[in-house]
Amino acid sequence: MSKSVVLLDTGKEWGGGTNSMLELLKRIDRNKYRFTCVFYHDYRPGSGASLSEELQRLGIDFVLLPQTSLPKGAKLSKEVVRVLLFFSKRLRRLGVFWVDYYFRIRPDAARIAELLRSRSAELLYLNNQPSSNLEGILAARAAAIPVVQHARSNATLNGVEVRIANQTLRKVICVSEGVKQRLVEQGIIAAKCVVVHNGIDGGLQPRLAPGEIRTRARVGDGLLIGTVGSLMRRKRIGDLIRVIAALVKERRTAVKCLIVGAGPEQPRLSAEAKQYGVADQIIFAGFQADALSYINALDIFVLPSEREGLPRTALEAMLMSKPVVASRVTGSSEVVVDGQTGFLLPLGGIPEWVQALSQLADDAALRKRMGEAGRRRVLEQFSIDKYVAGTRAVLDDVLASSVRGEIPVELARSGKDDG
Secondary structure, eight states, X not given: OOEXXXXXEOOSSOOHHHHHHHHHHHHSOTXXXXXXXXXXXXXXXXXXXOHHHHHXXXXXXXXXXXXXXXXXXXXXXXXXXXXXXXXXXXXHHHHHHHHHIIIIIHHHHHHHHHHHHHTTOSEEEEOSOTTTTHHHHHHHHHHXXXXXXXXXSOOOOOHHHHHHHHHHOSEEXXXXXXXXXXXXXXXXXXXXXXXXXXXXXXXXXXXXXXXXXXXXXXXXXXXXXXXXXXXXXXXXXXXXXXXXXXXXXXXXXXXXXEEEOOOTTHHHXXXXXXXXXXXXXXXXXXXXXXXXXXXXXXXXXXXXXXXXXXXXXXXXXHHTTOOEEEESSTTHHHHOOBTTTEEEEOTTXXXXXXXXXXXXXXXXXXXXXXXXXXXXXXXXXXXXXXXXXXXXXXXXXXXXXXXXXXXXXXXXXXXXXXX
């Protein structure tokens, strides 16, 4: 008989974690698991199918559970906290957290717990990270069912979040060793953490030929550098713009840069491209559902992010045999092998980035060699089968321990809900 599992995702946009979640749901044994997916938002990436439509195609129940809106008094309280605690970023964050905790997180936890009971859920599977999924952790405790966290990004946790996570979470699936290390450094119990790298289907194929993408983007046949991702500050696309400006000035060639994605940073980035005199060299392609075709049209893929969980776009670029140049940060440094499949460079180190991209631009044989090495690495180390099997093993273990009646020592000692 299948187990009733509720998946909760509190995110606001369609990202790599969404794609990885869908890949898991496509392949997991439906005779063993019966999923209900609960979201605060029904994303629709560009003109593609919405999240609810994608799940409907898979025959999976979708529940839209809008997040509780803060009352005016709570919003005012947050502003007061920010003003009064202006001298300490840590205290400001903690003060804002407590307002959210009492006026949003706890009410949402109660609603989620009721949904868990109504669905006779036997396991809650969280698809973000402990801080943004805190209401889910509390809901699982209230509904007295086990809960597994899939931590897909680096999180900054406060002491309350760490304590609740340690007391309640049965396991934390970390998408990289770096994500695990970051959680453990903040106090999450290491024994709870299991590393399961994101995976990718080795059989994925771009829908459109590189020539068609280049025609659409009006980039011509010259060297094409590019990236794919949400246009937000942590992606540091502004660094890429400065690198392209320096590269164009140094080489005096028709280098083009294709930026695929959408987000709040778009106006500022467009202004910076004009400021640095490279508005004609940088093409903003917006969100593209078929990002793989755009990646395949590139000569070099870049990822200047300041933090990543484990970047799916880098895996896609390597699958398409593209050299990857990335910041030496968590996640990216576990995918890219420096000097073999691309380069790992200092975060924000513009001269080093210019030098690496110049080297690749001048050496087609090097690009080919690194790209082929990257493809081999992805197929061997980051297969979709490994990802699904690793995640399934954790879910199986937690469900089996629940049947045996095992209760985590931390939860047994914890007593009632915090707060």
